[in-house]
Amino acid sequence: MGTLELAGVSVPVIGQGTWRMGEVASQRRAEVAALRQGIELGLRLIDTAEMYGEGGAERVVGEALAGLREQVFLVSKVYPHNASRQGVVAACERSLQRLRTERIDLYLLHWRGQYPLAETVEAFERLREQGKIGRWGVSNFDLEDLQELHDLGVAGCATNQVLYNPEARGIEFDLLPWQQGQGMPLMAYCPLGQAGRLLRHPLLRQVAETHGATPAQVALAWLLRQPGVIATPKAVDAAHLRLNAAAASLQLNGADLALIDAAYPGPTSRQSLQMV
Secondary structure, three states: OOEEEEOOEEEEOEOEEOOOOOOOHHHHHHHHHHHHHHHHOOOOEEEOOOOHHHHHHHHHHHHHOOOOHHHOEEEEEEOHHHOOHHHHHHHHHHHHHHHOOOOEEEEEEOOOOOOOHHHHHHHHHHHHHOOOEEEEEEEOOOHHHHHHHHHOOOOOEEEEEEEOEOOEOHHHOOHHHHHHHHOOOEEEEOOOOOOOHHHHOHHHHHHHHHHOOOHHHHHHHHHHOOOOEEEOOOOOOHHHHHHHHHHHHOOOOHHHHHHHHHHOOOOOOOOOOOOO
16 A cells, blocks of 8 residues: 655555544444454554544544554544643543553644644644654644644644545645645545445446446545545445555546546635535
8 A cells, every 4th residue: 555654654545534433332343343454454544533422432443452553653633622731731641541552643633723823732742742642733724724833933733634535625726735835744534525425426436437446446546646645534344444445556547537527626716624
């Protein structure tokens, strides 16, 4: 599987998302098993957050990491209402306990809230100096937000995680090019869209049939055509995990991309950042 450098570490371009995990107790065993299988398949980046299942997803991840922690690049996120100077530190401690680890490799501000960025960054830097996080970054930041962070004179932001898939292409107009110019990897959440609409589109299915692939694999390959992009799809089914891992080797050609553009045209002007 292809890799890129994120926070100074070589990571796979396809990882594992955990949104909606940890919400139903009867599914926990299957979720833990899926994460462990994903790691075996090379999906060694796991993305979670204190928001997911109100800590439930982090507990699932913590159980899945038993005996495998050193193989995984671990990403988690802090709620904006916990992003004060003291709140970040306390939230991180709780996440570390749920994750059963002494260190989070990459810790993100989930979205902007009431606290000044400088205050949140100060707390992130304190955690980094203490060795409780490797690096820090942000999520759901539009271009103005990243530029404000840049203007603080802080060079430590390792990534921005945003909604990105063929249905949500607005970032291609300005945000993605800016990050690529800065050498800042972009993490794409919900890379397969919402509620299955994207994967049912006839043109996406047409591209998939041409390659003997699935629409989900095409959607992932479409994202990875862009340099500096990491996709974090969620999967609990074993077959889906294998297909996700294999998507990294799928190469789309110009005709494929033209069909996807016809179904989901790229942006021709600036758009507000989409979020879910």
